[in-house]
Amino acid sequence: MEHDIVMRTQGLTKVYTMGKTEVHALQGIDLTIDRGEMIAIVGASGSGKSTLMNIIGCLDYPTSGTYYLDGVHLENLSRNELADIRNSKIGFVFQGFNLLSRTTALENVELPLLYDRSKRKIAIRKTAEEALERVGLGDRMDHEPNELSGGQQQRVAIARALVTNPSILLADEPTGNLDSKTSVEVLTLFQELHSQGMTVLLITHESDVAHCTQRIIELRDGKIIHDKHIQQEMADMTTSTEAPASLDPDLDS
Amino acid sequence: MKGSTLIKIASQSILKNKMRTMLTMLGIVIGVGAVIVMVAIGQGAQSQIQEQINTLGTNMIVVTPGSSRQGGVSRGAQSYNRLTIKDSEKIKRESLFVSAVSPVVFSRTQVIGGQGNWRTTINGVSTDYQIIRNWDMKYGRFFDQSELRQMRRVMVLGHTVAENLFPDEDPVGLTVQVRNVPVEIIGVLEPKGQTASGNDQDDVVFAPYTTVQTRLSGWSRIFQILASTPSSRDIPAAQEEIRAIMRESHGISRFAEDGFTVRNQNDLAEAEQGTTEVMTLLLAAIASISLLVGGIGIMNIMLVSVTERTREIGIRMAIGARGRDVLTQFLVESIVMSVLGGLIGIGIGFAGSSILSQLTGWNTVTSPTTIMIALAFSAGVGIFFGFYPARKAAALNPIEALRHE
Numbered sequence: 001m002e003h004d005i006v007m008r009t010q011g012l013t014k015v016y017t018m019g020k021t022e023v024h025a026l027q028g029i030d031l032t033i034d035r036g037e038m039i040a041i042v043g044a045s046g047s048g049k050s051t052l053m054n055i056i057g058c059l060d061y062p063t064s065g066t067y068y069l070d071g072v073h074l075e076n077l078s079r080n081e082l083a084d085i086r087n088s089k090i091g092f093v094f095q096g097f098n099l100l101s102r103t104t105a106l107e108n109v110e111l112p113l114l115y116d117r118s119k120r121k122i123a124i125r126k127t128a129e130e131a132l133e134r135v136g137l138g139d140r141m142d143h144e145p146n147e148l149s150g151g152q153q154q155r156v157a158i159a160r161a162l163v164t165n166p167s168i169l170l171a172d173e174p175t176g177n178l179d180s181k182t183s184v185e186v187l188t189l190f191q192e193l194h195s196q197g198m199t200v201l202l203i204t205h206e207s208d209v210a211h212c213t214q215r216i217i218e219l220r221d222g223k224i225i226h227d228k229h230i231q232q233e234m235a236d237m238t239t240s241t242e243a244p245a246s247l248d249p250d251l252d253s
Numbered sequence: 254m255k256g257s258t259l260i261k262i263a264s265q266s267i268l269k270n271k272m273r274t275m276l277t278m279l280g281i282v283i284g285v286g287a288v289i290v291m292v293a294i295g296q297g298a299q300s301q302i303q304e305q306i307n308t309l310g311t312n313m314i315v316v317t318p319g320s321s322r323q324g325g326v327s328r329g330a331q332s333y334n335r336l337t338i339k340d341s342e343k344i345k346r347e348s349l350f351v352s353a354v355s356p357v358v359f360s361r362t363q364v365i366g367g368q369g370n371w372r373t374t375i376n377g378v379s380t381d382y383q384i385i386r387n388w389d390m391k392y393g394r395f396f397d398q399s400e401l402r403q404m405r406r407v408m409v410l411g412h413t414v415a416e417n418l419f420p421d422e423d424p425v426g427l428t429v430q431v432r433n434v435p436v437e438i439i440g441v442l443e444p445k446g447q448t449a450s451g452n453d454q455d456d457v458v459f460a461p462y463t464t465v466q467t468r469l470s471g472w473s474r475i476f477q478i479l480a481s482t483p484s485s486r487d488i489p490a491a492q493e494e495i496r497a498i499m500r501e502s503h504g505i506s507r508f509a510e511d512g513f514t515v516r517n518q519n520d521l522a523e524a525e526q527g528t529t530e531v532m533t534l535l536l537a538a539i540a541s542i543s544l545l546v547g548g549i550g551i552m553n554i555m556l557v558s559v560t561e562r563t564r565e566i567g568i569r570m571a572i573g574a575r576g577r578d579v580l581t582q583f584l585v586e587s588i589v590m591s592v593l594g595g596l597i598g599i600g601i602g603f604a605g606s607s608i609l610s611q612l613t614g615w616n617t618v619t620s621p622t623t624i625m626i627a628l629a630f631s632a633g634v635g636i637f638f639g640f641y642p643a644r645k646a647a648a649l650n651p652i653e654a655l656r657h658e
Contacts, residue, residue: 059571059651080575087573098568098655102269114258115573160572 289602295533587639595631
């Protein structure tokens, strides 16, 4: 298959200055991701994976290095331009779901479309409904986050990330707040999206989660120390979670 | 983002905290309500004065002796020229703009008759006086030209005098004594009420100036000459014309001062209008302070809201909101709150003014202009006091905002 590069960084560094000490959070990251890959970035805390995710997610600027994302070189972009990139090319899924409270699932999913500046005509409601149906919550659209289980909330968050049809789905510890059974469901959903062609980047410290991807990148002290592709069969397994096989993974309640 | 979406989002987050929103709005409600009531009282007083000014007469011009110079050194009473009947006649004869002219001779005196006696002012005037003052008769008639020429002892009573000497009675045809001279009452005027400064305009009697000068007082000086024009447009021209006629009549040299004053009724009223305008402004200024306090309340709550919703701001930024979107959202929230408060305040202000005028009998005026100004003001308060918190929200770093607990 022809390599279709969706994202590439070269010599990415990030230095935080805290008083007189400089913290080198990233020390030269060269990373290339093809369209349709499903990747896990792993590393202990302090390894720089959050910093990397913030830069990939256009929430932060690198100190040096180049970053190319789906046709756009992201050096020297203004705050506003970065906001527009986040809106159109990146879908975020957070550990803590980060849904707006007292706002229905549908309205949460509509939100990114309200900030769309591409001037394309979008049927906001219809697109949001489709995204919710895609994550299996077609019957929960009018529910507010406090009426939904953790797994359902995370699926609303995934629908919100999907709704703008981003170039890359960035998930930061997406199963960190979920029990093992629900984690399986959510990871299965990511695998489904991957199989439909979505580029998925998981950031995790759990090796179980990492092993349901095709490629694992390990960071330590701001550098990539391992970048290994996993066998296809392994990736297709829904990980070796401890969840008993008898439990129905579709349970919502 | 579309405007309607913005307002919808703002309304949603305002409604999430109903109690807090209501209390915050209360500041604006009270502020706007107070401004409206205060302005209503002030404008009520102004309109009352305007009404009283209108009772003075229609398009009235007053000529008085003495200099009216405002700047520089006045030579005081010495600089005045006496007014004469000739002046009055000359104005009547020569002026193109003036349609009615009357000299006025005053005399304080006792009028005896009917139920007793009454001290009042006798005004010696001409037949035009009734036209100038636009004063209708209650009983009888005003005196006419022949009575004026023949210095007849006839008299028209002001309403107050008639009420005191002849209560509940039509005195036309009866006789009163003035300085031991019997005078026939030929009419009673309709009441005009008080002037702005509280003088009773009806505590007066009128007689031909010829009669007053020759028979009812030893005093023949003319205190003022009143004139009027058919239309208010002619007043400035008429004033200039009267001035020219007077200067000619008194042979005043080109560079000398007039020595007399020509004013119209608005000039007369200006001082009192000025006073109430100052009062209205003062009342509005005091009331505005409460609006200011309300605005500070909004700012306070918006700052709390920004802190509380830091995470929400982070989420919105992560999914693509620009700083400006966040700024607008919070600004719209504070404007919606203040305008809503303003609208309620207008309602309360209107109700308050009408209750107040019923309780106290004060005249209050609420105009569409007041509403527009009050609305604009409350929106302005929302923008002014909402801007700082909104800017603070917009300047948040998305990463830190997302981490915020």
